[in-house]
Amino acid sequence: MIFSIRFLQAAKEKLQILKQYRRSILLIIVVLAFVKEASIYSDTSRNAFMPESKSQPVVALTFDDGPHPGYSDKIVEILDRAGINATFFIVGEMVKKYPELLKKEFLSGNEIGNHTYTDTRITAIEGNKAEEEIEKTQALIKKITGRKSVLLRPPGGHYNGIIVDIARKLGYQIVLWDLNSNDIVALPAWDIYKNIVSQVKDEDIVVFHDGISSTLDALPSIITKLKSRGFQFVTISELEKIKKARFYADARH
Ligand SMILES: [Zn+2]
Numbered sequence: 001m002i003f004s005i006r007f008l009q010a011a012k013e014k015l016q017i018l019k020q021y022r023r024s025i026l027l028i029i030v031v032l033a034f035v036k037e038a039s040i041y042s043d044t045s046r047n048a049f050m051p052e053s054k055s056q057p058v059v060a061l062t063f064d065d066g067p068h069p070g071y072s073d074k075i076v077e078i079l080d081r082a083g084i085n086a087t088f089f090i091v092g093e094m095v096k097k098y099p100e101l102l103k104k105e106f107l108s109g110n111e112i113g114n115h116t117y118t119d120t121r122i123t124a125i126e127g128n129k130a131e132e133e134i135e136k137t138q139a140l141i142k143k144i145t146g147r148k149s150v151l152l153r154p155p156g157g158h159y160n161g162i163i164v165d166i167a168r169k170l171g172y173q174i175v176l177w178d179l180n181s182n183d184i185v186a187l188p189a190w191d192i193y194k195n196i197v198s199q200v201k202d203e204d205i206v207v208f209h210d211g212i213s214s215t216l217d218a219l220p221s222i223i224t225k226l227k228s229r230g231f232q233f234v235t236i237s238e239l240e241k242i243k244k245a246r247f248y249a250d251a252r253h
Pocket of ligand 1: 064065115119155156
């Protein structure tokens with residue numbers, strides 16, 4: 001009996017103590033809620049910077065059909081001087097002849113894509129032949145750069161369901177272009193320049209061709225002009241990352 005009275009008294013004392021601290025506990029809860037709210041606000045203000053960074057336009061320059069001696073090396077030098085990188089969609093049989101040019105492109109930080117072994121229209125040949133065109137080129141890229149390419153540009157931009165399946169099976173993403181420089185039709189440098197600077201938009205992939213003098217002549221001015229407009233030059237894989245980041249940033253708003 002005495003025991004239970006003591007127990008009751010102890011319980012009463014504990015209740016008193018709890019009552020005394022009630023105000024403090026409440027205060028802690030309020031402070032915690034404020035901290036949480038404040039962190040939400042700081043998150044929002046961080047998001048507010050996203051549109052700022054979104055305003056810088058990006059462009060991916062790409063060069064098909066090389067490597068070509070006297071051209072690829074000069075393209076790399078122009079890019080190096082400008083402090084930018086591009087993507088080279090190389091042809092296997094050209095790499096076989098000029099492996100050091102592919103190495104130069106790669107070592108300067110440019111991205112390497114597969115443009116088949118003989119630069120042939122792969123929709124016009126049998127599936128297993130198309131696969132061979134891609135695989136033989138991949139083997140060379142891997143041998144010279146130590147890395148597998150994940151980008152496939154089918155010659156002429158021609159592809160169909162069979163090519164899509166082959167690309168998927170071999171771990172490739174098919175990459176076409178948004179803006180054609182039309183350098184392949186022997187335009188003078190000035191026309192190539194006008195084509196690009198009058199039409200280029202944010203996130204565009206621009207196609208040029210390796211092995212054409214007027215492309216070499218037009219390139220430095222194109223780069224200078226786009227730089228002055230605030231364009232950031234990216235490789236295809238970088239462009240994909242930027243597009244994804246922008247997509248998710250938009251989705252959060
Ligand atoms: Zn081609």
